[in-house]
């Protein structure tokens with residue numbers, strides 16, 4: 001599982017940072033890619049990656065500001081032009097209004113898609129668990145921005161333990177149906193009367209990963225709740241140390257506040273994105289250094305950077 005950052009800038013594109021979008025690559029787990037936000041130019045960034053648009057099965061939108069959604073009509077239209085590829089449906093999750101934005105853009109521009117989009121809109125009253133499959137659960141909670149904006153907590157379900165085939169063989173269990181029974185957790189008795197206790201041959205379940213991806217926000221307890229024990233927290237850092245007052249005024253956070261959230265939540269890693277174009281590269285390394293005084297597992301991400309989870 002990896003996160004690839006497609007746009008890490010705040011508000012407007014710059015030469016080095018495009019506007020917000022990231023891809024959660026779940027190819028090994030479920031052969032899908034999930035996009036979080038889709039700022040203008042996201043499809044151009046995708047061209048520079050190995051991501052195939054058809055693999056994008058779900059798009060999660062944090063809020064309706066343009067720098068997070070203006071890439072949707074273009075991406076959705078291009079996704080239709082995948083020659084010789086099967087057209088697969090797509091789910092879009094986001095605040096009430098996202099459906100009207102997408103459908104209006106497509107209608108006005110005369111765009112017809114050869115696949116279906118299923119919209120899942122929510123508002124303040126319908127948050128909580130917004131999606132569940134046999135492998136993942138996704139929760140959303142409202143943050144504190146200038147308009148309704150959410151953060152997402154993606155929880156992978158625990159992974160089943162694996163069978164230690166060598167140990168089972170060494171215990172005298174012949175390959176065949178008995179192996180399958182032990183694998184399914186059934187205790188078995190061999191012909192010579194030996195009892196085989198399945199639990200002795202199956203490793204403990206491995207805990208699934210927790211990934212927290214937040215939209216734009218002031219510092220708020222909701223961010224901490226979403227990020228509790230997360231393997232990775234992706235948090236905006238529109239402002240730097242000392243800018244807390246102006247950050248609050250504009251509905252954003254500083255690097256220091258993001259680090260406080262990561263520390264309070266007990267997250268394992270913090271990735272800072274939504275970086276203002278005002279920050280030059282030396283300022284960006286200062287952003288990291290300052291944040292690290294509060295939470296040391298912090299990194300400021302760049303466009304196209306891929307992070308293994």
Ligand SMILES: [Zn+2]
Nearest residue numbers: 063065145216
């Ligand atoms: Zn915003």
